[in-house]
Amino acid sequence: MSISALAPSGSAEQDHSRLFANPRATREPYPAPLRSIMNIERAQECRRWLSAWPGIARQATPLYDLPGIAQQLGIARFSVKDESVRSSLGSFKALGAPIALVRQIVRLHPAFDPALILMGRYAQQLQDYTVISATDGNHGRGLAAAARDAGCRCVIVLHANVSVEREQAIAVYGAQIVRIKGNYDDSVEEASRLATVNGWQVVSDTSYDGYEDIPRDVMQGYGTIAEEIVEQTGAQPGLAGAFTHVFLQGGVGGMAAGLVSYFWEFQGAQRPTFIVVEPVQADCLLQSAIQGRPARATGSVDSVMAGLACGETSMLAWKFLEPGVDYFMTIDDQQAIEAMRLLANGSNIDIPIVAGESGTAGLAAMSVLRTDPALAQQVGIDAHSRVLMINTEGATAPSVYEALVGQSALTIAARQASWHAS
Structure with a gap:
């Protein structure tokens, strides 16, 4: 399957994909008020505490480079942080x-x-x-x-x-x-x-008036993902890292806030461009960016991307997303499904990856951008771009995964093992 298979049949607007440039995004050093809520020191503490839990993997989750997809997208690098193997739970939520x-x-x-x-x-x-x-x-x-x-x-x-x-x-x-x-x-x-x-x-994992401590703790737990990426790429504090663009899933905003806060504190003004992606029918974060305040989704909220089918923005997460995310984008269900299939297929140079319905949002969004030169230029994506996406989940509903992809997760896992062995 080629990237063109993921492209919308008409314009992005006609197929409901939408891109919004956040006018409130900043590249100033990580603000002290935000650091008092979430910071690297607390993220490291979370990682130490969780490391003793038998329910989680001892080693970092893989960071895969997919040169075949990068070539199809016309960019320098496309990488996937694979959270599907974080634990037997099958998703990044094992950290929150x-x-x-x-x-x-x-x-x-x-x-x-x-x-x-x-x-x-x-x-x-x-x-x-x-x-x-x-x-x-x-x-x-x-x-x-x-x-x-x-x-x-x-x-x-x-x-x-x-x-x-x-x-x-x-x-x-x-x-x-x-x-x-x-x-x-x-x-x-x-x-x-x-x-x-x-x-x-x-x-x-979502906050509201009078309820912020626990959602903050959930978000802080996700900092482990960012810390592993920093270690895996040899990033240095205050300097530009391995990636120019990072795509993050939306939902209520917790995972995105957890990673944005870590990278922003670590890299400061040299942080990557952040693009948050959500279903078109669950566009609460995009609407929040448009309105300049935590807002509700305008659609039905019902999406095959179940983990992102959220109708209301987390007030606490928005404190980080409003100044820290550069673009908000929506995709439709079919684009997510096609991205699942593309990652599952792999190639002679790309390892097959089991990515669930919500896990492929970054690739689906990236594919839409690369089929529209104006949108790609707006986001600053070109032949030199180095892009990271987070595969937030594996086949957490195996029968749904098989129905959407046309192959079972076990089949993909076996092919992945063969790829490693070859």
Whole structure:
């Protein structure tokens, strides 16, 4: 499959892809008020605490160069940070909810050793403690796994569009499942209501008035991804790094904020150009950029990119995205699916990669930009560009993945193993 297969049939506007240049983006040094909320020191602390958890890989996730795709895109370098192998959970969310749970427990029990919480050292003391969250799948799975290992109870609220397959993947960790009608935002409201009625603790990745500590902890956990990239590329503080452009998934904005904050603090004015990508029907971040404040999506929110199907921007994440992200962009579902297939196919020079529905947003957006010279020029992408995308998830719903890609994730994984061996 070629890049042209990912291109919209008409103009980007006709096919709903949209690019918005953020007029509030800045390249000043990382502001002190933002550093007081999220910083590299705290990200490193998160990484140390999580390193003892059996639920996560000991080594850094791979950073793959895909020279074949780079050639098709007409750029110097295209790289993928593959979070699908972060843990058996299958996504980057293994870095967020677990560290937020650890930090919340430490706030309640300052004498507990944070590195031992997920080892079950304090399970007896935590057996009556209950955490709850709404999820599209991956966040809830991460929280359920962490709660099980810590020894506390977990309740997960799922909305109508979450598949039974994703529900089962959460329930296997012992979480109590609550099903509701409506969409993700409705499930967030129900989780908040249940927490209030029962005295449970909400562990959410989106913030709202009076609720910022835990979403901050979730976002800070994602700094591990950025730190590994810095190590893997030999980046130096205050200098331009290996990549000129970094594509980040949208959603409520937490993952993007976690990585933007780290790279911005580390590289300062030499930070890369950041482009945040989200589904056209879940465009809350793009609308926030247009309106200059946290805003809601204008579409149905229902998207095959389940992890990005969020209707409302995290207020806390927006504090980082508003000054730190250069462009906001939307893509449609079909573009994401075609990007999944392209990464799965690989080539004699590109390793096959299992990338889930939300994991391919960067490649889908990049492909749209390269088919429209005016858009590419606006973003500053040319033959010298070095582009990074984050594959945020693998086949977290294996049957959905196989239906969309036409091959099973196990088949792709076997081909990847053969590629490594050749």
